[in-house]
Amino acid sequence: VGTGPGALNQITPAAQVAIAQADVVIGYTLYVDLVHPLLRPGQIVEATPITQERQRAQRAIALAQWGLTVAVVSSGDCGIYGMAGLVLEELRVTGWDGKTPEVQVFPGISALQSGASRVGAPLMHDFCAISLSDLLTPWEMIEKRLHAAAQADFVTALYNPKSQSRTTQIAIAQQIFLQYRDPKTPVAIVRAAYRQDEHIVLTTLADCLDAPIDMLTTVIIGNQSTRLHGDWMITPRGYLGFGS
Amino acid sequence: VGTGPGALNQITPAAQVAIAQADVVIGYTLYVDLVHPLLRPGQIVEATPITQERQRAQRAIALAQWGLTVAVVSSGDCGIYGMAGLVLEELRVTGWDGKTPEVQVFPGISALQSGASRVGAPLMHDFCAISLSDLLTPWEMIEKRLHAAAQADFVTALYNPKSQSRTTQIAIAQQIFLQYRDPKTPVAIVRAAYRQDEHIVLTTLADCLDAPIDMLTTVIIGNQSTRLHGDWMITPRGYLGFGS
Numbered sequence: 001v002g003t004g005p006g007a008l009n010q011i012t013p014a015a016q017v018a019i020a021q022a023d024v025v026i027g028y029t030l031y032v033d034l035v036h037p038l039l040r041p042g043q044i045v046e047a048t049p050i051t052q053e054r055q056r057a058q059r060a061i062a063l064a065q066w067g068l069t070v071a072v073v074s075s076g077d078c079g080i081y082g083m084a085g086l087v088l089e090e091l092r093v094t095g096w097d098g099k100t101p102e103v104q105v106f107p108g109i110s111a112l113q114s115g116a117s118r119v120g121a122p123l124m125h126d127f128c129a130i131s132l133s134d135l136l137t138p139w140e141m142i143e144k145r146l147h148a149a150a151q152a153d154f155v156t157a158l159y160n161p162k163s164q165s166r167t168t169q170i171a172i173a174q175q176i177f178l179q180y181r182d183p184k185t186p187v188a189i190v191r192a193a194y195r196q197d198e199h200i201v202l203t204t205l206a207d208c209l210d211a212p213i214d215m216l217t218t219v220i221i222g223n224q225s226t227r228l229h230g231d232w233m234i235t236p237r238g239y240l241g242f243g244s
Numbered sequence: 245v246g247t248g249p250g251a252l253n254q255i256t257p258a259a260q261v262a263i264a265q266a267d268v269v270i271g272y273t274l275y276v277d278l279v280h281p282l283l284r285p286g287q288i289v290e291a292t293p294i295t296q297e298r299q300r301a302q303r304a305i306a307l308a309q310w311g312l313t314v315a316v317v318s319s320g321d322c323g324i325y326g327m328a329g330l331v332l333e334e335l336r337v338t339g340w341d342g343k344t345p346e347v348q349v350f351p352g353i354s355a356l357q358s359g360a361s362r363v364g365a366p367l368m369h370d371f372c373a374i375s376l377s378d379l380l381t382p383w384e385m386i387e388k389r390l391h392a393a394a395q396a397d398f399v400t401a402l403y404n405p406k407s408q409s410r411t412t413q414i415a416i417a418q419q420i421f422l423q424y425r426d427p428k429t430p431v432a433i434v435r436a437a438y439r440q441d442e443h444i445v446l447t448t449l450a451d452c453l454d455a456p457i458d459m460l461t462t463v464i465i466g467n468q469s470t471r472l473h474g475d476w477m478i479t480p481r482g483y484l485g486f487g488s
Contacts, residue, residue, distance in 0.1 A: 009258040012353065017253070077353075077367075079360045081481065085368030088478045098474025105361040107353045109256065109321075116323045117349040123321075124329030125381070126389055128372030128398060136482020137369070141397070145370055148396035152389045154372060230342025234332045237325065238380020 001071050002078040002108020006034045007194040010114065015106040022071035026060050027083075031075045044068075057086040061094070064101035077110040081131055081159055111218040112157035115190030118200055120232035122188060122220050127155035132162070132169040139169075146173050150180040155226065155235055158219040170213055177205055177221055186222040186233050189213060202228060245315050246322040246352020250278045251438040254358065259350040263315045270304050271317035271327075279317055288312075301330040305338070308345035321354040325375055325403055355462040356401035359434030362444055364476035366432060366464050371399035376406070376413040383413075390417050394424040399470065399479055402463040414457055421449055421465055430466040430477050433457060446477060 001018050004010040019025060019038045027035075029047040039045060044063075048056050060070045074083035084105045091103070116123045128149050134142060149156045156177075161170045177185070183206035191199040191214070201211040205221060213219065226235040245262050248254040263269060263282045271279075273291040283289060288307075292300050304314045318327035328349045335347070360367045372393050378386060393400045400421075405414045421429070427450035435443040435458070445455040449465060457463065470479040 004256070007258075009261070010256050010351070012248070012254050012256055014251075014253040077357050079357060079365045080367050080371075082365075082368075084361075085365035085478060085481055088365050088473070088476055089480055092471075092473045092476075092478060096473070098476055103476075105365065107254070107357040107361040109351045109353070110357070113321050113323060113351040113354070117328075117351040121323045121326075121329035121332050121349065123324050124326075126372065126374045126386075127324075128370065128393070130370045138483060141483060142370075145396045145398065148392040148398070149372070152392035153385070154389065154392070227336070229332070229336045229340070232332055232336075232342055232347075234329060234336060236333055237329055239382060239385060 001073050001106045002082060003031055003035055003073050003075055004109035005111065005114035005194040006075065006192070008035075008037060010109050010194055011035070012106065012108065015108060018104070018106050019071045019073065021069065023068040024060075024063050024070045025073060026056055026070060027073035031073050035073055053083065053086050054090070057083065057090045060087060061090055061101070076114075077108045079105055079107055080110045080129065111159065111190075111193070112220065114193035115157070115188060115218040115220055118190060118193050118198070119188040119202060119220070120234050122186070122222055122226060122233045122235050123155055124235040124237045125155060125223055125225070127157065129157045129159060131159040132173060133160040133166070134169070142169070143172070143176065146176045150177045153223045155223045156221045158221070160215055161217055161219050162213045163215045170219070171209060174205065174208060181205060181221070181224060185224070186226050186228045188220040188233050189217055190220070191217045202231065202233060245317050245350045246326065246354075247275055247279055247317050247319055248353035249355065249358035249438040250275075250319065250436070252279075252281060254353050254438055255279070256350065256352065259352055262348070262350050263317065265313065266315035267312040268304075268307050268314045269317060270300055270314060275317050275319045297327065297330050298334065301327065301334040304331060305334055305345070320358075321352045323349055323351055324354045324373065355403065355434075355437070356464065358437035359401070359432060359462040359464055362434060362437050362442070363432040363446060363464070364478050366430070366466055366470060366477045366479050367399055368479040368481045369399060369467055369469070371401065373401045373403060375403040376417060377404040377410070378413070386413070387416070387420065390420040394421045397467045399467045400465045402465070404459055405461055405463050406457045407459045414463070415453060418449065418452060425449060425465075425468060429468070430470050430472045432464040432477050433461055434464070435461045446472060446475065
């Protein structure tokens with residue numbers, strides 16, 4: 001179940017009902033806390049540390065195999081770098097028949113969308129999402145994608161741009177983009193959109209490393225036509241006429 | 245206001261409130277019809293033909309300048325190939341100060357997400373969205389992006405893959421992807437997700453042109469690790485171990 005950026009009024013009614021009607025709600029502590037107002041007395045609630053995604057998926061499957069309805073909550077869209085894939089992947093390796101336990105995926109507002117909506121409309125033309133985490137993906141593949149995205153003028157949303165132990169990737173990404181795109185290209189740095197601690201910086205490709213960036217931040221790099229207008233970041237919907 | 249795939253329970257509560265509380269609701273006829281249960285007596289409702297996006301944005305701005313609260317409804321996420329960018333772009337060219345009229349963007353579930361959620365979890369790794377419409381974008385730029393996406397192994401969602409007058413682009417896109425990706429790469433073809441006339445085909449890159457495709461269809465092409473498992477399309481979250 002995708003729970004969006006964290007505000008209750010950004011969670012679809014379908015996702016809210018799925019959480020409220022489940023026998024068990026499982027998720028990373030922070031995200032379980034965010035949906036707390038949706039929980040009912042009597043539900044089993046299991047909040048687990050952030051690193052244990054695989055164990056969480058396996059636990060959900062075990063409980064579902066006992067006949068319980070399990071809501072695995074996942075921030076943003078559970079289908080975008082989220083828990084939906086992990087649950088399905090774990091089911092697949094256990095020889096699941098695709099039917100029992102029954103699976104339903106509830107999409108949610110992903111970080112690139114919540115971030116974009118708070119700064120205007122940067123995603124109005126072709127875009128891509130790239131995670132800078134090299135935990136499960138070789139760094140060479142990530143670099144290849146950064147070059148492809150920069151060269152082909154995609155608006156680009158960077159997920160997991162930086163962590164306490166992983167600080168150089170965002171600087172490399174910036175350097176790659178600077179090879180193809182103007183240093184003045186608008187960049188939005190959005191953290192905790194729609195939450196009380198929301199923090200937004202509108203900056204440029206040249207200056208984007210001056211802003212605070214961590215694992216909960218999404219970095220949105222405009223394409224060659226993206227412009228800042230006051231506090232708004234706007235990508236025109238085409239290249240012909242209009243906006244250039 | 246992004247109204248998602250069309251089912252009311254896939255529209256965020258924030259977007260629902262924005263529509264219900266507006267003085268005026270403006271949008272393409274089909275999308276206004278979909279949010280009909282949210283409308284209140286006394287609201288001004290203006291449903292306009294699909295091609296008149298710019299006029300619709302200008303009309304919304306004119307009404308907002310009279311002091312009315314205007315909800316411009318846009319299917320999917322209004323910030324992804326939607327009306328949010330058009331409204332902001334039109335405001336920008338009229339010398340808007342960024343403040344009056346006040347603008348708020350309400351994100352919604354985009355077609356790539358609603359489609360993905362109905363077939364499993366194809367977007368679990370880096371992905372991109374490319375519109376095949378060359379109405380406002382030179383075809384050379386679209387081809388360049390198709391090559392970049394295919395070569396760098398992005399999961400790729402194609403928007404506007406085909407219309408009555410524009411039928412060759414999807415075949416060219418298929419040929420470009422076949423240069424870099426296995427003919428057996430899973431492809432999902434999703435039309436009208438979450439609506440009564442939902443139609444889904446799971447197929448392969450080699451066979452994807454056999455399925456019915458039109459303007460309301462989203463085509464999702466897997467990456468080199470994406471697999472079909474029964475009726476599910478699953479992209480592993482990494483390249484190391486797991487799922488290959």
